[in-house]
Amino acid sequence: MARATPSNTWTKPAGRPIAGKPIPRPTRSADVQAYIPEMVKGLGITMKHFFKNTKEMVLGQKPDPVLNALEPGVTTISYPEEKRPYPERFRGIHRLTLREDNSPRCVACLCCSTACPAQCIAIEPAEYPDGDRRKGYERYPSSFVIDELRCVFCGFCVEACPVDAIRMDTGLHAVPYDSREQFIYRRDLLMSLSDRSGSRLTANTRHEPGDPTHPGLSRDHADH
Amino acid sequence: MTSVELALAIVKILIVVLFLLNMAAIATWADRRQGAMVQDRVGPNRAVVYLPSLVVRGIVFFPPALLAALSVFTATRPASAPAAAETMVAAAQFAVAVAWLGLIVFCASARSGGPINPAEEALARVEPRSIFYGGVMAHVAVFFLTQAIPLSAAPVVARIACVLLGALLLVTGAYAALRVPEGKIPLRLLGTLHAAADAIKMIWKEDFIPKNADRLLHSLAPLLAMFPALVTFAVIPFGDKLCFEDNGDGVFGFGDLPLLKRTVDQAFTCSGHVVNLQVADLNVGILYIFAMAGTGIIGAALAGWASDNKFSLLGGLRAASQMVSYEVAMGLSVVGLFIIYGSVRLGDMVQWQAEHAWGIFVQPLAFILFLAALAAETKRIPFDQPEGESEIVAGYFVEYSGMKFGMFMTGEYVELITSSALLVTLFFGGYHLPFLDRDGINVAFGDATLFQYKMTHFAVSLTYVLAFFGKTILMAWVQVFFRWTLPRFRYDQVMRLGWTKLLPLTIVNMMVTGIVVLAVDSAPAGLVGGLQVAADVTHAIVAVGGFAAVVALIAGLLEPVERQRTVNSTSSRFAAAAGGTKASPQQA
Numbered sequence: 001m002a003r004a005t006p007s008n009t010w011t012k013p014a015g016r017p018i019a020g021k022p023i024p025r026p027t028r029s030a031d032v033q034a035y036i037p038e039m040v041k042g043l044g045i046t047m048k049h050f051f052k053n054t055k056e057m058v059l060g061q062k063p064d065p066v067l068n069a070l071e072p073g074v075t076t077i078s079y080p081e082e083k084r085p086y087p088e089r090f091r092g093i094h095r096l097t098l099r100e101d102n103s104p105r106c107v108a109c110l111c112c113s114t115a116c117p118a119q120c121i122a123i124e125p126a127e128y129p130d131g132d133r134r135k136g137y138e139r140y141p142s143s144f145v146i147d148e149l150r151c152v153f154c155g156f157c158v159e160a161c162p163v164d165a166i167r168m169d170t171g172l173h174a175v176p177y178d179s180r181e182q183f184i185y186r187r188d189l190l191m192s193l194s195d196r197s198g199s200r201l202t203a204n205t206r207h208e209p210g211d212p213t214h215p216g217l218s219r220d221h222a223d224h
Numbered sequence: 225m226t227s228v229e230l231a232l233a234i235v236k237i238l239i240v241v242l243f244l245l246n247m248a249a250i251a252t253w254a255d256r257r258q259g260a261m262v263q264d265r266v267g268p269n270r271a272v273v274y275l276p277s278l279v280v281r282g283i284v285f286f287p288p289a290l291l292a293a294l295s296v297f298t299a300t301r302p303a304s305a306p307a308a309a310e311t312m313v314a315a316a317q318f319a320v321a322v323a324w325l326g327l328i329v330f331c332a333s334a335r336s337g338g339p340i341n342p343a344e345e346a347l348a349r350v351e352p353r354s355i356f357y358g359g360v361m362a363h364v365a366v367f368f369l370t371q372a373i374p375l376s377a378a379p380v381v382a383r384i385a386c387v388l389l390g391a392l393l394l395v396t397g398a399y400a401a402l403r404v405p406e407g408k409i410p411l412r413l414l415g416t417l418h419a420a421a422d423a424i425k426m427i428w429k430e431d432f433i434p435k436n437a438d439r440l441l442h443s444l445a446p447l448l449a450m451f452p453a454l455v456t457f458a459v460i461p462f463g464d465k466l467c468f469e470d471n472g473d474g475v476f477g478f479g480d481l482p483l484l485k486r487t488v489d490q491a492f493t494c495s496g497h498v499v500n501l502q503v504a505d506l507n508v509g510i511l512y513i514f515a516m517a518g519t520g521i522i523g524a525a526l527a528g529w530a531s532d533n534k535f536s537l538l539g540g541l542r543a544a545s546q547m548v549s550y551e552v553a554m555g556l557s558v559v560g561l562f563i564i565y566g567s568v569r570l571g572d573m574v575q576w577q578a579e580h581a582w583g584i585f586v587q588p589l590a591f592i593l594f595l596a597a598l599a600a601e602t603k604r605i606p607f608d609q610p611e612g613e614s615e616i617v618a619g620y621f622v623e624y625s626g627m628k629f630g631m632f633m634t635g636e637y638v639e640l641i642t643s644s645a646l647l648v649t650l651f652f653g654g655y656h657l658p659f660l661d662r663d664g665i666n667v668a669f670g671d672a673t674l675f676q677y678k679m680t681h682f683a684v685s686l687t688y689v690l691a692f693f694g695k696t697i698l699m700a701w702v703q704v705f706f707r708w709t710l711p712r713f714r715y716d717q718v719m720r721l722g723w724t725k726l727l728p729l730t731i732v733n734m735m736v737t738g739i740v741v742l743a744v745d746s747a748p749a750g751l752v753g754g755l756q757v758a759a760d761v762t763h764a765i766v767a768v769g770g771f772a773a774v775v776a777l778i779a780g781l782l783e784p785v786e787r788q789r790t791v792n793s794t795s796s797r798f799a800a801a802a803g804g805t806k807a808s809p810q811q812a
Contacts, residue, residue: 036592039709039710042709042710043705043706043709045709046262046705046708046709047705049261049262049263049264050258050261050262050705050708051777051780051781052785053261053262053264054261054781055780055781055783055785056785057261058781059332059781059782059784059785
């Protein structure tokens with residue numbers, strides 16, 4: 001006498017039928033099954049949209065796509081021709097702020113490259129030449145490189161910077177280029193970028209070392 | 225075949241081929257444009273030519289000036305009374321059309337660009353729809369006015385109407401040219417330049433052949449795919465027969481060509497020479513179309529096989545099996561029409577529809593079946609499994625690039641146009657327009673004639689040709705709408721639909737049609753007369769419905785858009801405060 005094969009406990013618990021959650025299927029009514037009435041309905045909908053949009057184009061009454069996109073329903077923004085305005089605090093491509101004499105504010109302290117979680121910033125510090133009033137007091141970056149492909153736009157570098165030398169207020173977004181090499185932003189390029197008002201100086205004036213308003217020690221008080 | 229017949233055949237072939245190739249290019253653009261308009265995108269418009277405003281003024285002014293010159297030239301020529309009467313009607317109607325169209329355009333430009341003089345200020349205050357309704361009423365009024373003018377006065381009034389039309393065209397063109405702004409004018413032509421740029425790009429693109437592909441067959445396949453699409457149009461009549469009188473020598477020569485018969489009667493009794501507006505009037509008629517369309521499989525199957533790519537092979541196999549399957553349903557679905565029309569010649573079919581009712585009214589089921597089978601034959605959505613870009617990338621032309629790919633695309637769009645022409649010929653009366661007979665407009669129900677208006681042979685023939693091409697374009701437009709509406713079927717669904725739904729339905733349709741035709745043939749004369757009245761009623765429905773649709777379309781397009789917007793979210797309030805975005809300059 002053949003024995004009943006034991007049920008596979010991996011696929012089916014022994015003795016119990018599989019308890020599935022019943023899912024209601026959409027009813028397939030006769031007109032849906034017949035396809036033609038539904039097709040005509042669909043054609044009506046596309047034609048409605050076609051004539052509405054054509055009319056708006058002909059009459060030049062195209063509504064604002066941004067406001068439209070926030071309404072219920074699907075609206076597309078035709079990107080290169082139409083752009084959403086970026087918010088005021090949008091974090092875009094970095095820039096290096098300048099001093100009044102067009103030298104970089106950066107003192108090459110490496111705070112930003114240390115804070116960077118993506119490790120996309122590489123700085124080579126250098127000393128000012130002999131005779132410079134900043135010589136021995138602070139350094140400058142002889143090379144400042146940001147790999148914009150690695151950057152995650154977290155803004156930690158801006159937070160970390162003690163002298164407000166790096167900012168992300170250019171309002172530019174990452175641009176598609178042909179090669180990876182073009183995504184490597186170097187010092188001069190970063191220094192040439194400006195904020196949205198066109199200024200290349202810092203947007204957040206602080207006390208410069210050497211200012212009369214500087215609360216700390218002046219250069220003359222330094223013992224080195 | 226005399227030399228004049230040869231010349232006429234070449235002219236007819238040129239007309240057909242030029243129409244097909246031009247329409248294929250335009251359909252490529254229209255397909256994209258239609259999708260953009262359905263989905264509210266900008267669509268193809270990146271190609272632009274900047275022209276100095278002087279050139280644009282010339283472009284705006286030249287066509288109206290040319291037409292005006294033509295109109296004035298017509299006025300100076302002597303004409304017999306009946307011809308002058310027709311010229312008078314045509315010129316008066318064109319003048320009305322130019323007047324309201326020009327007024328609407330100037331009204332729109334004054335509203336959008338700001339009025340530049342007091343007349344435009346007044347015009348901008350007028351509702352464009354009332355201009356249009358006024359225009360329609362003027363059309364009707366002018367028609368009855370021209371009917372009231374006696375035949376003896378017709379030549380003088382015709383000259384006045386022609387000069388008036390010329391002056392109107394000249395003034396409209398000149399004013400439109402004046403309104404062109406200074407500076408460089410971007411010319412985008414609604415994106416048609418984009419399609420042209422694409423074509424140029426395709427010619428210069430690298431023509432890639434895979435390493436292990438069959439080089440000969442790979443190059444041959446696009447030709448084989450395009451050829452049947454072009455030649456099927458040969459047997460489709462694009463106008464009624466023309467009757468030329470003989471200049472006395474009894475032979476059809478070039479001297480007979482100017483002697484187009486003035487008028488013909490309804491039965492088309494022609495003692496001279498008859499010219500069919502059809503490349504080839506074959507006695508096998510539509511069977512030729514089926515035979516040629518059947519060879520379209522070879523191109524797709526060869527392309528799939530010769531590309532040395534598994535996706536291509538799958539696509540080619542899909543194309544072959546789908547087209548073979550649907551050929552059966554396609555052939556059988558129109559057998560009912562053959563029974564009713566009593567002929568397989570397409571010219572005879574159109575003539576039957578002109579005398580009785582259009583095919584869509586006598587065989588509505590066959591229309592749906594034939595439309596489905598035709599969509600599957602032309603491999604268009606929802607039957608585009610051979611391409612199936614979501615499953616097999618691009619199917620049988622995945623390994624094609626450059627102009628070879630372009631030839632596949634052109635072939636596909638030529639097939640679209642040809643299939644539209646075939647649908648129009650079989651189901652929408654071909655070149656026929658409701659109540660427009662060979663001798664003019666006869667509004668008649670059964671034996672009761674309500675309205676009669678005589679027209680010349682030339683005018684009727686020209687209207688017929690324009691009607692055929694217009695209907696074909698309209699049908700292609702509707703077929704493109706299927707693409708933007710329907711999702712693709714699954715492949716097993718396609719096969720099941722073809723063999724288990726369409727095929728039995730075509731056979732049922734065929735048998736029922738046969739029984740009904742037998743019953744009608746043996747019916748009493750009263751019933752046959754009643755059927756004729758019913759057929760005339762369908763013509764009336766088409767005529768009134770078509771007129772109402774055109775009026776409703778234009779009025780709807782002129783109706784201003786009303787919107788109510790509530791701004792809810794923070795970001796939308798921010799965007800609104802920032803002034804939203806600027807619509808692109810292309811969207812004017």
